[in-house]
Amino acid sequence: METSTDRTDGLRALRWPLRLTWAGMLAEALVQAFWPMLALVLAVLAALMMGAQDALAGGALWAVLAVIGLAALFALFFALRRFRLPSRAAALARLDASLPGRPIRALLDDQAIGAGDAASAAVWQAHQRRMAARAAAAKPVKGDLRVAQADPYALRYVALLGFIVALVFGSVWRLGEVTHLAPGGTGGTLASGPVWEGWAEPPRHTGKPTLYLNDLEAEVLSLPEGTLITLRLYGELGALTVAENVSGREVAASSEPAQDFTLRQSGEISIDGPGARAWQITLLPDAVPQVERLGPPEVTALGEMSLPFLARDDYGVEAGEARISLDLASVDRRYGLTVDPEPRPEIVVPLPMPISGDRRDFEETLIENFSKHPWANLPVSLQLSVLDASEQQAVTEVSQLTLPGRRFFDPAAAAVIEMRRDLLWSRANAPRIAQVLRAVSYAPGDDLRSEVTALRLKQVIRRLELRARYGLDEEVQTELADDLWALAIELEEGVLADALERMRRAQDRLNEAMKNGASQAEIAELMDELRRATEDYLEQLQRQQAQEGAGEDQQPQGEAMQMTQDDLQRMMDRIQELMEQGRMAEAAEALRQLQEMMENMRVTEGQPGQGGNSPGEQAMEGLSDTLREQQGLSDQAFRDLQEQFNPGTGAGESDGNEGRNGGQGRGESHEGQRGQGGPSGEEGGEEGLAGRQQALRDALRRQQGRLPGQGTAEGDAARDALDRAGEAMDRAGEALRRDELAEAIDNQAQAMEALREGMRALGEAMEQEQRAGQPGQGTAEGGDQRGEGRDPLGREQGGSGANSSDAPLAQGPDDQGRARRLLDEIRRRSGEAARPEVERDYLNRLLDRF
Structure with a gap:
């Protein structure tokens, strides 16, 4: 009796899992058998909803219907052959198969032997109870609805996709037209009455969707200007008529089967007759675009103009342009401008548009260089215009300004460029231009800088005189203008190879710029030119002192000033x-003092009285500091990148995030963070990182000017490596300003690797100089094998290759070079992220100690 109770309770617990399993098997059988029929029905419905019946008539109609009928018969035959109603026993078996040990089958079994034995009956009852407990945990088995093997080409999905597209773009009402295709369908149409369809398609540039008027219940519509209204009338001609006053047509009502008109004004559209409808249309006008300048143009020292502007439109600006024409009434008509100018077309420059994003309201900057144009630095009229998609145009008020162009501060260059302007103004100026240029070239002194420049100027004068006598055509005019431009650039910038002359030239140009009221951008660019020329001059002076063997006491006090490059940099910064x-x-005044000091000075590598280290050692120490600071800056950028993707990591205090000196992301531990977010005082942020990166780049540029080993293979290799490091730093700074931290970290890694290569090459150059300065050393017997049998510290190894930490360090002429190479190798390994954290911690402690 107890066994029967356990069986009954166990089977009762299976009631709902069994029913759900049977339902899943039924769904599986239906899908496996009827999927062709379902796919066929969906495909036919999609075709009818999309209006495929409109293209069928006569024999084509009956051929398609025959194909559909045969396909339906095949699908029905396939379904009847495959479909089998699942039985309860099959569902029970599937449910039982999903359970471990087949407990349901065990519950249905009876004890075959030992029924009279009490012990055997007890075992059987315990077994039944365990099986009942397992059966009680049964879960419904899902039906297998996959038919991929029966439908390898996924035809069912094609039919489903077509049905979804028909639901979105078609009409369910078109299914009723099927009855019209049968014989006598016309009578059916007349019996059911006329029908109509309508669509409202806004202009594409508005981005608004097409409306199917049959599905709209609203009687008040707001549509953009230019919307295309399409109406189709079906049934007996004249049963339906359309009346509208939104297109401006003179026809009040029309019964044409196909009608199309464009929305031009607010009004009403109505369909009169059976199933009549009417809509009150509110026109949404297309606003005229707007454009305005955001300020005066900014001009660089080389004449590049930047003109900011703002444009807006309700649907988006399509294009724009800037038109510049000569303001002849405002031109100072003197000298070469007294004659009437040759006609020239106005300058038309397309305005830049956003490549991606919203064009409805944006700010952009027009950047152009008109320095070579004949109207450069002359009064002009400027007007901006923009156009929208409906070809509506907006223009700014005409503004008067001087067309920005490059300014020339050298007197000879300014005279040449003025003659070029007169030549382009009118070819009739050619004889006068030749006379003025002859006056410029007469006893020029130092104005023309070199014999080559003077010869080029004389050649231009001869061509001008010859062409002025026999006629000057437009092609020759352009060629001479190009020659005069190149000559003026040469006079302004110079092609001097001597560093001192270039420095003096840069100082003179800066003086002229300050006297003539140059802009901030021009002065900043000229100041950068002076810095570069000064660095070149200092490098040349250092090489000269080294070649002459200038020592500390070689030059008497008072004959020359002794300054460091840092002192010069501070003066130029001031x-x-x-x-x-x-x-x-x-x-x-400060520039004049700088000129006097630069005329009579001696450059030192360190502060007076601190000449304990050689130039090479000082350069190596400076590069080591730069490398450490670059590593710290890269660590800070990596922490900021982590913070972007994992906010709340502690801004450098996350677990395991150690600085270069072993601290956990704070203060001096990260070399360059300085505890306050960088030198600028900004606490984090890409602007602070970019500023620190630029400071490192400037420091590296100064260090490059003090590198020893000039002219040697090792010294050139060190300079090449540092050039690559500087380029990588520039790219890293640009990436930081764009907030591209991942790109910046990659470039910083390249910069660090290039710095390490430069330090290794510099070490080899210093070692080469040391060997050259100590002849006879390092060439003892077996000198070619001085590294064999020794460890990296120069200690002797045992016969088995084992090292002895108690052995003394090797002594010799290459002690410093060996120590430097070992320190470089430790730095290189400490910067490899792939090494274990324990090893990197050890290497960092070695760097901190030594």
């Missing part, structure tokens, strides 16, 4: 600061 503040008189 000059630039005074100019930025508008204190031009003080800046000019």
